[in-house]
Amino acid sequence: MPIMRIAVISDIHGNLPALVAVAADLRLRGVDQVVNLGDSLSGPLLPKETADFLMAQAGWIHLAGNHERQILELNERSGSGDVYAYQQITEEHKNWIARLQPVLRLNEEILLCHGTPESDTTTLLQVADRNATAQEVQERLGLQTAAVIACGHSHVARSVRTAEGQLIVNPGSVGHPxxxxxxPYPHKIESGSPDARYAIIEKMQHGWTASLINVPYAWQKMAELAAVRGREDWVTALQSGYMNQIRN
Structure with a gap:
């Protein structure tokens, strides 16, 4: 039996139905804690409703992703997803995300970050569309010695155990597949599935383990909403987990 079981979610991007499906699934698994690594609202879907849902989850721990920061720092170069989220959410929501941090030490064993311990826009286990090398991962970890590091940002679900024995887990994206x-160069990230994704990390008697989980949900309404918003790139992604999917 596990000594501790923690659900890790990230990169919801305003996809409330995907989040609701993940929340229902993790409840069935009897987790002790839920942590959200950020990038929760930005995108063309349901930022306000997603913020309402997250703020209502008693006991969940939330981090700020780069998009939370960018929503609050709009400028002429801001992306349309950040602009739309800013326009939809309330002052209460803005005050909530302003209080969130991009890095948090959950306990003496677990470090949470959106990107890396030093950056909310650098991916810990990826370099664009390829896996980071062991050396690159170590450089991005710096002097962090936590037994478990949970990170997001890349939308790529992956778990790695370093030569030093540290477990690094990216749960993938709940809502943007x-x-x-x-x-740093043009590339695509494709999960190959419309499913919502999250992870569970567990402390067992012999150490920490990770499970990467896919959750099916009714994505059709979100794809329709993305079409209404004029975001065909999101439509394709939500339908298939690919970009530029060939349709019959």
Missing amino acids: AYEDNY
Whole structure:
């Protein structure tokens, strides 16, 4: 039997139905704690409703992702997802996300971060569309010695155990299963499935383990909503987990 079981979610991006499905699934698994690593609201879907849901979850721990920061720091270069979220959420929501931190030490064994311990825009286990090397991971960890590091941002579900024995877990994205990005070079991230994703980390007698979990949900309404918002890239991603999917 596990000594401790923690659900890790990240990168919801305003996809409330996916979040609700994940919340229902993790309740069935009897977790002791839920942690949310950020990027919760930005996107063309349901930022206000997602914020309401998250704020109502007693005992959940929330971090700020880069998009929480960007929502509060709008400028002429801001992305449409950040602008839309800012326009939809209330002052109460803005005050809530302003209080969130991008890095948090959950306890003496577990470190939570959105990207890396030093950056909310750098991915810990990825470099664009490839896995980070062991050396790159170690450089991004710096002097962090936590037994478990939970990170998000990349939307790529992955778990790694370092040579030093540290367990690093990215739960993948709850609500945005594929996207295109131009940094540091043009690339695509594709999960290959419309499912919502999260992880459970467990402390057993022999140490920490991780499970990466896919949760099916009714994505059709979110794809329809993305179409109404004029975001065909989101439509394809939500339907398939791929970009530029060929349709019959």
